[in-house]
Amino acid sequence: MLRKVCGAQERKESFHVLELKGIHKSFDGVPVLKNICLNIEEGEIVSILGPSGCGKTTLLHLILGMVEADAGTITYQGEDITHMPMEKRGFNIVFQDYALFPHLNVYKNITYGLKNKPHISTQAEVEELIDLLGLRDHLKKRIDQLSGGQKQRVALARTMVMKPKILLLDEPLSALDGVIKESIKDRIKTIAREYHLTTIIVTHDPEEALTLSDRVLIINQGTISQYAKPEEIVHQPNNDFVRKFILRQLEIKRKNIYALFGEGSRFALEAGGVLTV
Amino acid sequence: MKGQQKELKGIFWILFAVFLVFLLIPFCLLFGKSFWDDGITGTFYHSVLQQKDFFTALCNSFQVAAAAAATATVLAFLVAYAVHYTLLPSRFKGFLRFVATLPMFLPTITYGFAIIYSFGKQGLLTRILGRQFFDLYGFWGLFLGYVIYTIPVAFLLLHNTMKFVDKKTFLVSKTMGDRAISTFWVAVVRPLLGTFAGAFIQAFFLSFTDFGIPASVGGNYDVIATMLYNQMLGGIPDFHRGAVIAICMLIPSVVSILLLQLLERWNIRYQKISQVELSKNRVRDLGWGLAGLAVAVFLLSVFAVIFVVPFVEEWPYRTGFSLEHVMEVGSDSELLQVYVHSLLLAAATAFFGTWLSYGAALITARSTLGARYKKVVESLALMTNAIPGMVLGVAYLFAFSGTSLQNTFLLMMLCNIVHYFSTPYLMMKNALSKLNAGWETTAMLMGDSWTKTIFRVVTPNALPSLLEVFSYYFINAMVTISALIFIAGARTMVLTTMMKQLQYVNRFHEVFVLSLLILATNLAVKAGLSLLAKHRWNHKKEKREKGRDFV
Numbered sequence: 001m002l003r004k005v006c007g008a009q010e011r012k013e014s015f016h017v018l019e020l021k022g023i024h025k026s027f028d029g030v031p032v033l034k035n036i037c038l039n040i041e042e043g044e045i046v047s048i049l050g051p052s053g054c055g056k057t058t059l060l061h062l063i064l065g066m067v068e069a070d071a072g073t074i075t076y077q078g079e080d081i082t083h084m085p086m087e088k089r090g091f092n093i094v095f096q097d098y099a100l101f102p103h104l105n106v107y108k109n110i111t112y113g114l115k116n117k118p119h120i121s122t123q124a125e126v127e128e129l130i131d132l133l134g135l136r137d138h139l140k141k142r143i144d145q146l147s148g149g150q151k152q153r154v155a156l157a158r159t160m161v162m163k164p165k166i167l168l169l170d171e172p173l174s175a176l177d178g179v180i181k182e183s184i185k186d187r188i189k190t191i192a193r194e195y196h197l198t199t200i201i202v203t204h205d206p207e208e209a210l211t212l213s214d215r216v217l218i219i220n221q222g223t224i225s226q227y228a229k230p231e232e233i234v235h236q237p238n239n240d241f242v243r244k245f246i247l248r249q250l251e252i253k254r255k256n257i258y259a260l261f262g263e264g265s266r267f268a269l270e271a272g273g274v275l276t277v
Numbered sequence: 278m279k280g281q282q283k284e285l286k287g288i289f290w291i292l293f294a295v296f297l298v299f300l301l302i303p304f305c306l307l308f309g310k311s312f313w314d315d316g317i318t319g320t321f322y323h324s325v326l327q328q329k330d331f332f333t334a335l336c337n338s339f340q341v342a343a344a345a346a347a348t349a350t351v352l353a354f355l356v357a358y359a360v361h362y363t364l365l366p367s368r369f370k371g372f373l374r375f376v377a378t379l380p381m382f383l384p385t386i387t388y389g390f391a392i393i394y395s396f397g398k399q400g401l402l403t404r405i406l407g408r409q410f411f412d413l414y415g416f417w418g419l420f421l422g423y424v425i426y427t428i429p430v431a432f433l434l435l436h437n438t439m440k441f442v443d444k445k446t447f448l449v450s451k452t453m454g455d456r457a458i459s460t461f462w463v464a465v466v467r468p469l470l471g472t473f474a475g476a477f478i479q480a481f482f483l484s485f486t487d488f489g490i491p492a493s494v495g496g497n498y499d500v501i502a503t504m505l506y507n508q509m510l511g512g513i514p515d516f517h518r519g520a521v522i523a524i525c526m527l528i529p530s531v532v533s534i535l536l537l538q539l540l541e542r543w544n545i546r547y548q549k550i551s552q553v554e555l556s557k558n559r560v561r562d563l564g565w566g567l568a569g570l571a572v573a574v575f576l577l578s579v580f581a582v583i584f585v586v587p588f589v590e591e592w593p594y595r596t597g598f599s600l601e602h603v604m605e606v607g608s609d610s611e612l613l614q615v616y617v618h619s620l621l622l623a624a625a626t627a628f629f630g631t632w633l634s635y636g637a638a639l640i641t642a643r644s645t646l647g648a649r650y651k652k653v654v655e656s657l658a659l660m661t662n663a664i665p666g667m668v669l670g671v672a673y674l675f676a677f678s679g680t681s682l683q684n685t686f687l688l689m690m691l692c693n694i695v696h697y698f699s700t701p702y703l704m705m706k707n708a709l710s711k712l713n714a715g716w717e718t719t720a721m722l723m724g725d726s727w728t729k730t731i732f733r734v735v736t737p738n739a740l741p742s743l744l745e746v747f748s749y750y751f752i753n754a755m756v757t758i759s760a761l762i763f764i765a766g767a768r769t770m771v772l773t774t775m776m777k778q779l780q781y782v783n784r785f786h787e788v789f790v791l792s793l794l795i796l797a798t799n800l801a802v803k804a805g806l807s808l809l810a811k812h813r814w815n816h817k818k819e820k821r822e823k824g825r826d827f828v
Binding site: 064066086087091092093095097098099100101102103112113115116117158159162 | 713714715716718719720721722723724725729734737738
């Protein structure tokens with residue numbers, strides 16, 4: 001009965017690795033997600049963007065398998081995984097606060113999963129990850145000796161060792177500042193390209209979402225507001241919510257930056273197209 | 278998440294079974310005993326409440342406990358303030374903290390004897406000061422004992438809150454032009470009001486239900502604890518009337534715990550430990566330093582006798598140094614055996630008690646078990662907090678007399694575990710809920726089962742708290758007497774019940790030697806465990822620094 005709504009907007013002939021159909025979820029009778037329909041393609045980086053309390057983290061946990069949907073189905077490569085337990089799905093997550101194990105050093109954190117599944121990654125693959133994420137010099141350090149960006153990279157490495165079929169990131173940049181934010185952004189992109197890894201990122205920051213991902217899913221009050229490529233969202237916003245709350249923020253930012261750099265740089269920036277790289 | 282359900286439910290049912298058999302059923306039997314005699318009857322209540330002595334004892338209990346609780350709270354505040362709001366040297370602060378918590382390491386029955394030997398006609402302090410200040414058998418003796426007994430609790434409560442009180446309000450108040458007295462009110466007293474009330478109630482509860490102090494210095498001044506003891510184990514025991522008195526002791530205890538629960542909501546919670554550079558102020562430091570010192574000297578002077586009496590020939594007549602009494606205890610195989618019993622009991626209590634509180638805390642702090650399960654665990658913990666040791670002991674007497682558990686170590690151990698359950702549980706719950714919430718999910722995604730996660734991740738990180746809980750259980754098991762006095766048999770004596778026996782035959786030297794032994798053991802265990810917690814950490818760190826050769 002709910003399915004009708006689905007598939008109206010997207011029916012391209014590309015291969016969907018993950019499909020959500022008519023997902024409903026309420027907590028204590030309060031609906032958090034209403035009729036979510038969504039396709040994600042292989043190797044894509046998708047950001048879930050929305051204000052706090054819009055249901056984006058719940059959606060992430062649903063995909064991971066931490067919570068079960070009240071209605072609707074989730075399929076992975078055509079297989080119905082709606083009721084499959086979390087640990088069987090083969091997806092993996094990096095939490096916002098990293099959830100690193102403080103009694104183990106960096107290296108032992110990274111290789112934690114190998115104790116259970118010794119052959120999931122080879123030693124060479126682990127070494128490659130360590131170098132790719134720039135952790136070579138920190139392997140013996142205690143977790144509390146690391147900076148926020150380093151912790152984020154350790155958590156990412158630990159998850160990547162498990163070779164997840166889909167990588168989920170919960171607010172990966174919100175605890176980081178300035179320059180580190182940009183460098184982690186690059187690492188995430190590199191990882192996704194290098195391993196051709198489908199990556200889903202939850203964020204509340206429009207700039208982050210629009211500059212990091214191939215497609216952006218904007219959620220408002222439990223429903224999908226718009227799901228499209230960054231440039232489409234910027235140039236063809238679907239509705240008032242996207243215009244007012246997502247694009248407004250970026251415009252204010254742009255204005256402030258122009259004001260800072262003065263008129264001279266305005267032209268250069270515009271020519272370069274700051275938002276539609 | 279289904280994996281964890283089975284194991285957690287298992288833990289829950291074990292926990293529930295323990296508390297059903299060793300808390301709920303004995304308690305129901307006690308309740309029944311108070312109004313059941315071939316049918317419901319009010320005669321026991323009637324006869325106890327009619328008795329004039331009973332009301333006198335009850336009033337005495339209320340009076341002396343309230344007076345002692347108020348005094349202990351004020352004294353504890355002096356020390357805590359000196360620790361937190363002055364620039365006194367940190368060594369001196371450490372000394373104050375140590376002395377303020379020292380009484381915890383000794384059984385209350387020792388305080389009573391220490392008071393007798395300090396303030397009695399031939400007491401140490403009486404001799405030094407040249408006169409006796411008060412009649413110690415009665416109100417003043419009890420008052421003094423309770424004050425000493427409850428200063429540590431009051432101090433720890435105030436000390437903990439002061440750590441979190443935002444000390445910047447002090448500066449704000451001053452920059453707003455408040456006078457000193459207003460600043461003191463706004464920045465210090467007002468944020469502590471809830472804790473003051475909490476400390477008072479907690480101290481009152483402890484004094485009201487304590488048995489060791491009235492057992493030693495009560496004299497003819499009856500309090501409810503001595504009444505209960507005499508009714509149950511005295512010359513003419515009457516179990517029905519004993520049950521009634523136990524219930525009467527229970528009611529104020531339950532009320533005080535409920536009040537504490539209410540207060541909890543009023544308490545201001547600060548997230549961070551606040552640190553602010555205090556201004557230099559010699560006069561302030563000197564004043565509070567002296568006040569703190571006075572409290573410390575008071576505590577130490579009462580306890581001084583414990584260190585003196587065992588090492589002189591015969592107090593108070595021949596006061597030359599002698600190791601005679603220590604040797605006597607050392608060669609008394611019966612006493613030594615009691616000591617070993619005590620050690621074993623304390624160790625067993627601590628070991629199993631720690632696991633039980635850990636399991637309970639896992640259910641409430643780190644599981645997705647239904648709210649009903651969590652509620653049951655919370656209520657059980659709250660119940661153990663509200664039931665005084667003496668009442669529990671009496672209930673055990675009714676429940677297990679004639680069974681094979683009577684007078685056994687197993688029963689005494691379970692009694693201790695149940696009696697002291699609430700604090701370890703709360704310590705554990707607090708610690709576990711502070712650990713990262715994503716660990717279980719993360720570890721499960723790395724292929725761990727729930728049990729494996731608990732052993733590989735949660736337990737190593739909870740280790741400092743586990744050791745702390747262990748030492749809490751151990752120390753309390755070493756000093757408790759209130760419940761054990763009713764269930765220890767002749768062959769399962771522990772040090773505290775032995776001390777009560779020695780009192781009858783006037784072997785006070787031995788009492789003090791045993792007290793010293795308890796103190797030394799407790800301090801050693803406490804120090805050893807905190808060293809172990811630190812050592813493990815350092816050891817790990819070293820290994821970390823060396824590690825990774827195999828890569």
